[in-house]
Amino acid sequence: MASTAEATGLRERLRPYRAVLASRARSQRAYRTNFAIDLGSSLLVGLVELAEIWVLFSNVTALGGMRFNQILLVFGLADLAFSLADLSFGHLDTLPDYLRAGTLDAFYLRPQPILLQLITSDISLRRLARAAVGAAALGIGLATAGVSWGPRTAVLVTLALVSGYATFAGLFVAAAGLQFFLLDGAEMTNAFVYGGRYSASQPASVWSRPLKLVFGFFFPMAFTAYLPAVTILGLPGTDWLPPWLGWCAPIAAVWSWLMGLLCWRWGLRHYQGGGG
Amino acid sequence: MSGAIIETGGLTREFRVRDGKRRRLLTAVDGLTVRIEPGEAVGYIGANGAGKSTTIKMITGILVPTSGSVLTCGLRPVPDRRRLARQVGVVFGQRSQLWWDLPVRESFRILAAIHMLSRAEESDRTAELVDQLELGDFLSIPVRQLSLGQRMRAEVAAALLHSPRLVILDEPTIGLDVLSKQRLREFLMGERRRHGTTLLLTTHDMGDVERLCDRILVIDHGRLAYDGDLPGLSRTVGAERVLVVDLAAPVPDLTDLESARHLSSEGGGLRQRLAFDAERTTAAKVLAAVSDKAEVLDLTVEEPDIEDVVRRIYAAGRLVTIVGSLREPGADLVGFGGADGGIAGEGFPPVVPGLNRVADGLAGAGEPAVRVGLL
Numbered sequence: 001m002a003s004t005a006e007a008t009g010l011r012e013r014l015r016p017y018r019a020v021l022a023s024r025a026r027s028q029r030a031y032r033t034n035f036a037i038d039l040g041s042s043l044l045v046g047l048v049e050l051a052e053i054w055v056l057f058s059n060v061t062a063l064g065g066m067r068f069n070q071i072l073l074v075f076g077l078a079d080l081a082f083s084l085a086d087l088s089f090g091h092l093d094t095l096p097d098y099l100r101a102g103t104l105d106a107f108y109l110r111p112q113p114i115l116l117q118l119i120t121s122d123i124s125l126r127r128l129a130r131a132a133v134g135a136a137a138l139g140i141g142l143a144t145a146g147v148s149w150g151p152r153t154a155v156l157v158t159l160a161l162v163s164g165y166a167t168f169a170g171l172f173v174a175a176a177g178l179q180f181f182l183l184d185g186a187e188m189t190n191a192f193v194y195g196g197r198y199s200a201s202q203p204a205s206v207w208s209r210p211l212k213l214v215f216g217f218f219f220p221m222a223f224t225a226y227l228p229a230v231t232i233l234g235l236p237g238t239d240w241l242p243p244w245l246g247w248c249a250p251i252a253a254v255w256s257w258l259m260g261l262l263c264w265r266w267g268l269r270h271y272q273g274g275g276g
Numbered sequence: 277m278s279g280a281i282i283e284t285g286g287l288t289r290e291f292r293v294r295d296g297k298r299r300r301l302l303t304a305v306d307g308l309t310v311r312i313e314p315g316e317a318v319g320y321i322g323a324n325g326a327g328k329s330t331t332i333k334m335i336t337g338i339l340v341p342t343s344g345s346v347l348t349c350g351l352r353p354v355p356d357r358r359r360l361a362r363q364v365g366v367v368f369g370q371r372s373q374l375w376w377d378l379p380v381r382e383s384f385r386i387l388a389a390i391h392m393l394s395r396a397e398e399s400d401r402t403a404e405l406v407d408q409l410e411l412g413d414f415l416s417i418p419v420r421q422l423s424l425g426q427r428m429r430a431e432v433a434a435a436l437l438h439s440p441r442l443v444i445l446d447e448p449t450i451g452l453d454v455l456s457k458q459r460l461r462e463f464l465m466g467e468r469r470r471h472g473t474t475l476l477l478t479t480h481d482m483g484d485v486e487r488l489c490d491r492i493l494v495i496d497h498g499r500l501a502y503d504g505d506l507p508g509l510s511r512t513v514g515a516e517r518v519l520v521v522d523l524a525a526p527v528p529d530l531t532d533l534e535s536a537r538h539l540s541s542e543g544g545g546l547r548q549r550l551a552f553d554a555e556r557t558t559a560a561k562v563l564a565a566v567s568d569k570a571e572v573l574d575l576t577v578e579e580p581d582i583e584d585v586v587r588r589i590y591a592a593g594r595l596v597t598i599v600g601s602l603r604e605p606g607a608d609l610v611g612f613g614g615a616d617g618g619i620a621g622e623g624f625p626p627v628v629p630g631l632n633r634v635a636d637g638l639a640g641a642g643e644p645a646v647r648v649g650l651l
Contacts, residue, residue, distance in 0.1 A: 012392070015389045015392065016386075016389050016390040016391075016392070018389070019385065019386045019389035019390065020386055020389075020390075023375065023378055023382055023386055027375075027377050027378060101371065101372075102368060102371030102372075105333075105338055105368070105371070106368075106371070106373045108336060108337060108338045108357060108361075109336060109361050109364065109365075109366050109373070110361050110390050110391070111358040111359070111361040111362050111390070111391065111392075112358065112390065113358070272338065272339055272340045272354070273289070273291070273339055273340050273342070
């Protein structure tokens, strides 16, 4: 049996995760009306957040050195990356529900790593609607903000989206890890997960220095959208956040996962009672 | 892999709990040393909060022991958790491992994928379990729509799908009706017979223990209070069954029966409760004796309540600790007789048979104390 398992390789190794995810996706689409309502409400949330920026710009012409369509680019990058991370990792910050239902104990009885089981235990397809808003904003931003097209831009956009996705995912993992300790931990972790998302869609140039430290570097939100956008648009950037940092988005993603895994490990140890 | 399937040595788990403003250390499992061989069926009983679940969580690698050692299937549960998961199946009576919104069949498919069963293994084993547990009628129904009895059978099948060597069941029959309980027990006995599966179950149901287990562990405040077979346990605590008879006409209390002891009467003697020792006589004999004296319309037999058995074990353990403190230092308690755990008189109260001295020492200045336990 061992040899056949090796022969089928990666595909076979992924079989447990595929089986769970496929069934989650199927069950969400099973009730069509319900799914349509979910998609609709998710779309609405995305549009409201976009409208917020639009309202702002009907009063000012520029914010933090960026015009409306340039901000659209920032918003699009941030919102698309966050929505996709939320789609696949969003359930991590409902960890207390898993603890209460005993689902986490069930994970211990299965031969896969706990975190991987948790990540692949659910998926929220309704976030696709929200991602569509982000994608649309990104498309309009790219088309109208005066982007010079070329391989450089394509690489930067891809780099920003992939890194942004990973950065937000790392935040969700950190949130899950911390909720092993915190009573009503969601209150606190929401502050940096959703606060992070919100700050990511703003131009970091309007932030005060303490804010730049917190959401620029500690929670590296500026790296998910603002900095890549500045690099793509060839803008001068701002104090502490020069445009070349846009290329460093992957480093921010690695840092975010480092924090996430550390929190997770810490939380899991706490749960098992093996000491901090 | 030879050797024990579960082996613990001085297994201890402490929890820090908040007690008002202060923090206090609670010892849930206290120096548990036990060895379970492959193929055994062990009942693990104790009051709520005695440490049963904590023990199971340490055996399966969910909790890290504070001290002591544990080997399950020859593996260290925490570092070797993933390898261990292939050999252990756990049923939590009050928690579900199935997917609430999916049909039972779909849950099995996912679990087969999780345990990396081949297509052939998956279909063979699923067919076997569906047949044995009679799941055929509700395979396509979502779990949330199942009755409790159906859900428990599906849970058991889910935990056993990967043919584990060790099956741990935490309150598997809680809330089930008599028929469902019986079916489940028969399945577990068959599974053990067919595959040599080791069973470890916690329960509050004496019927589970009687029909399924050939060895019983009683845990009290995290300590092992009894390790032996059921007859030994009944002897130790004098657990009796109760025959309740409804008679055709009121009869004076049946206090003169040889095989049973009169407990109480209702309706002026229309219904009488008679206690008897299942080790020495049978319900049929008691019934025959009653029938000689009165016409019996209806009858029920009450099983000894496991809570009661446990209470008696606990009471016995504590009583003897007190007795020990009355004795000389190092006095040997073996052989002090007496049929039950009650205090019969002052001075030399009877001691539950089966007791043995475990350890002794001086509790204080000039105060001899002997710690005893049941062996």
